[in-house]
Amino acid sequence: MTNPFDLISDAFAPHYRVNLSIERLDGSIMLTLSKDTGVVAKRLISAAQRNDPVRLRRVVDSIRLGLAIEQGEDALELLAAMTDRGAHERVLQMAGIAR
Numbered sequence: 001m002t003n004p005f006d007l008i009s010d011a012f013a014p015h016y017r018v019n020l021s022i023e024r025l026d027g028s029i030m031l032t033l034s035k036d037t038g039v040v041a042k043r044l045i046s047a048a049q050r051n052d053p054v055r056l057r058r059v060v061d062s063i064r065l066g067l068a069i070e071q072g073e074d075a076l077e078l079l080a081a082m083t084d085r086g087a088h089e090r091v092l093q094m095a096g097i098a099r
Contacts, residue, residue: 004050011060016040031063041067 008031009018016033023030027047033040043063049055061082069075 002053004053004056007053007056008045008060011064033063033067 005020008020012018012033016035019030019032019034021030021032022028023044027050029045029050031041031043031045033042041063043059045056045059049059065075065078065082068078
């Protein structure tokens with residue numbers, strides 16, 4: 001089984017500082033992504049999302065999509081690439097967002 005904390009960190013660490021903190025007693029965690037200029041994104045990840053690899057991958061993808069849109073990338077191109085993992089990787093590299 002893949003460690004969910006490693007999966008999250010590996011997805012964003014090359015380009016962002018990743019901070020994961022326990023947010024609630026139910027096991028929810030807060031993901032905070034930041035750069036030298038400040039906080040780029042915050043996302044609450046429920047215990048159910050964290051413990052389900054498919055749901056966690058969707059959370060990571062949705063965060064990536066939001067970051068790409070904020071960076072001015074073509075959202076439709078990124079969405080299309082998400083259905084093709086090989087193309088997805090190329091688009092993420094073009095957007096400067098690691099997987």
